Amino acid sequence: MKFKLTLTLLLLLIAANAFAVDLPGIKTMMQGLEADLNRAQSAMLKQDAPALAAAAKAIAQHPMAVEAERKAIQGVLKAEMAKFKEWDHQTHEAALALAQAAEANDAAAQAAAYQRVLQGCLGCHAAFQQRLKQ
Numbered sequence: 001m002k003f004k005l006t007l008t009l010l011l012l013l014i015a016a017n018a019f020a021v022d023l024p025g026i027k028t029m030m031q032g033l034e035a036d037l038n039r040a041q042s043a044m045l046k047q048d049a050p051a052l053a054a055a056a057k058a059i060a061q062h063p064m065a066v067e068a069e070r071k072a073i074q075g076v077l078k079a080e081m082a083k084f085k086e087w088d089h090q091t092h093e094a095a096l097a098l099a100q101a102a103e104a105n106d107a108a109a110q111a112a113a114y115q116r117v118l119q120g121c122l123g124c125h126a127a128f129q130q131r132l133k134q
């Protein structure tokens with residue numbers, strides 16, 4: 001009886017481990033995005049349009065996740081992968097708009113685009129961060 005219980009626990013542990021996602025590249029990428037977003041906000045507060053444009057472009061052009069990690073996410077999210085990609089796309093578009101607003105020196109458009117970028121980050125996190133967190 002005791003042996004059976006130990007065996008069950010062991011199998012459960014192995015199964016849980018098999019479902020854990022390991023996304024070191026994505027985690028590093030996210031830390032980069034955080035730094036870029038902070039830089040963008042700081043530049044906006046100082047009305048430093050060139051620095052804002054650079055930070056926004058860095059967000060828009062963040063590196064792609066490596067194939068293995070994209071597959072791992074796909075494996076967890078399955079059909080919901082489309083929604084994940086949509087958040088990624090929305091954040092990308094908003095960051096491009098932020099860069100454009102910076103280049104146009106349009107403070108109102110900058111504030112609006114910044115909000116949209118942040119909504120992109122938060123929207124994806126609300127839906128997926130906990131499930132994909134290591």
Ligand code: HEC
Nearest residue numbers: 023027030033034037087088091120121124129132133134
């Ligand atoms: C398409 C989905 C998606 C978008 C868009 C997104 N994130 Fe993330 N983010 C994630 C996922 C998934 C994790 C969990 C990754 C992990 O823990 O390995 C995460 C984790 C993070 C973390 C925590 C990293 C750590 O050290 O634990 C930070 C910070 C972060 N994101 C910042 C951002 C910022 C800033 C933006 C917007 C510019 C953003 N993210 C947009 C999916 C997204």
